[in-house]
Amino acid sequence: MNVAAVVRALLDNAADGQRTAIGFPGAVDMDYSAVLPLFGRLFNNVGDPLSDPGGTAHTKVLERAVVDWCADLLALPADDRWGYVTAGGTEGNLAALHAAHRRHPDAVVYYSRAAHYSVGKILDIIGAPGELVDVDEGGEMDYRHLATLVGWRRHRPAIVVATAGTTMTEAVDDPARVDAVLREAGVDRRHVHVDAALAGIPLALDGVLTLAPGSGVDSIAVSGHKFFGTPIPCGLVLMRDSIRRPGRHVAYTATLDTTVSGSRCGQAAALLWCAIAAHGRDGHRARTARARDLAAYAVEQLTAIGWPAWRHPHAFTVVLATPPAAVTGKWLLATDGSWSHTICMPGVTRGQIDALVADLQTASRDGVPVPQQRRSSQTAAPQTVAPQPAGA
Numbered sequence: 020m021n022v023a024a025v026v027r028a029l030l031d032n033a034a035d036g037q038r039t040a041i042g043f044p045g046a047v048d049m050d051y052s053a054v055l056p057l058f059g060r061l062f063n064n065v066g067d068p069l070s071d072p073g074g075t076a077h078t079k080v081l082e083r084a085v086v087d088w089c090a091d092l093l094a095l096p097a098d099d100r101w102g103y104v105t106a107g108g109t110e111g112n113l114a115a116l117h118a119a120h121r122r123h124p125d126a127v128v129y130y131s132r133a134a135h136y137s138v139g140k141i142l143d144i145i146g147a148p149g150e151l152v153d154v155d156e157g158g159e160m161d162y163r164h165l166a167t168l169v170g171w172r173r174h175r176p177a178i179v180v181a182t183a184g185t186t187m188t189e190a191v192d193d194p195a196r197v198d199a200v201l202r203e204a205g206v207d208r209r210h211v212h213v214d215a216a217l218a219g220i221p222l223a224l225d226g227v228l229t230l231a232p233g234s235g236v237d238s239i240a241v242s243g244h245k246f247f248g249t250p251i252p253c254g255l256v257l258m259r260d261s262i263r264r265p266g267r268h269v270a271y272t273a274t275l276d277t278t279v280s281g282s283r284c285g286q287a288a289a290l291l292w293c294a295i296a297a298h299g300r301d302g303h304r305a306r307t308a309r310a311r312d313l314a315a316y317a318v319e320q321l322t323a324i325g326w327p328a329w330r331h332p333h334a335f336t337v338v339l340a341t342p343p344a345a346v347t348g349k350w351l352l353a354t355d356g357s358w359s360h361t362i363c364m365p366g367v368t369r370g371q372i373d374a375l376v377a378d379l380q381t382a383s384r385d386g387v388p389v390p391q392q393r394r395s396s397q398t399a400a401p402q403t404v405a406p407q408p409a410g411a
């Protein structure tokens with residue numbers, strides 16, 4: 020078997036597909052070549068990030084730097100912070116919700132209809148009861164509905180999952196409003212987790228997402244392969260140290276077992292560290308601004324040809340009326356009923372947006388009617404003026 024030829028074919032295929040892959044949220048502007056030499060051997064960050072395993076083949080020093088950079092950005096107090104590099108957004112949500120469930124074993128978990136599918140799966144794994152909260156037309160949690168649901172169970176502790184960047188519309192739930200609902204209902208035994216897989220870092224750079232004392236947020240999970248565009252899936256979970264799973268010392272790894280996975284990918288921590296070290300806060304702010312500008316441009320261009328489209332002002336995601344199947348298939352536009360989205364992640368170009376718009380124009384010229392604005396079953400509001408962003 021010619022392994023090199025198989026690898027070449029996979030690479031060519033991926034590069035070909037890249038040109039029209041603007042429906043899924045992975046940045047494509049990052050250069051990770053400096054880290055690639057690490058991929059020649061095993062780097063295993065087994066166990067707690069603060070306890071080093073025997074031997075030297077791990078990258079925990081970089082993992083701790085990543086945790087600290089993100090914790091500083093989110094204003095998580097230096098004397099009460101903990102986190103680790105996960106295999107992705109789902110593991111981050113699992114680690115946080117497991118910790119929350121340990122704190123409040125009889126809690127009800129509230130999460131919105133626009134929350135990521137991993138949340139329902141995690142409730143199944145940890146055996147916690149869940150309540151689905153309605154969303155408004157832009158995909159943000161309906162806080163009045165949350166208040167009603169919490170009110171019915173005010174004697175039970177509450178775990179609330181707020182999303183910062185929902186999968187379909189990149190809506191942002193506001194932890195301050197969640198906090199207000201819980202306070203008004205008199206629910207003291209509570210945990211607020213923010214699933215910030217997509218928008219966590221950009222919103223933290225804006226200063227609107229924080230884990231500072233008083234924010235009401237107890238934990239957060241972000242994705243590494245979305246905004247940072249790492250070439251392998253990964254993520255980060257952060258919480259206050261005082262609420263993490265205590266874990267026990269494992270003799271044969273010489274580490275504390277606090278993480279969901281035992282063995283963990285050392286290269287993932289190195290990639291995230293590379294993203295942070297190479298660009299810093301200012302570099303990532305600039306990447307964010309360029310991507311948002313492109314998303315604004317996409318809405319303008321779509322609107323100019325009469326194609327219904329809108330976005331939240333902070334968002335990379337542009338929601339558009341669902342095009343014909345040939346167009347959604349070609350551009351990999353994620354679709355939910357009458358609404359689809361393209362995501363202008365860092366690295367997506369004007370040329371790609373122009374080509375998508377040209378395809379839509381051709382489709383309308385060929386007699387495919389421009390879709391009327393219709394309400395989706397899940398979320399999106401029919402509007403070209405974007406809803407106001409949540410304060411998150």
Ligand SMILES: Cc1ncc(COP(=O)(O)O)c(C=O)c1O
Pocket residue numbers: 106107108109110134135137182184185186214215216217242252253254
């Ligand atoms: C809001 C949200 N949460 C969680 C996830 C799960 O991430 P992963 O696929 O890395 O487990 C995603 C991924 O799309 C997401 O958009």
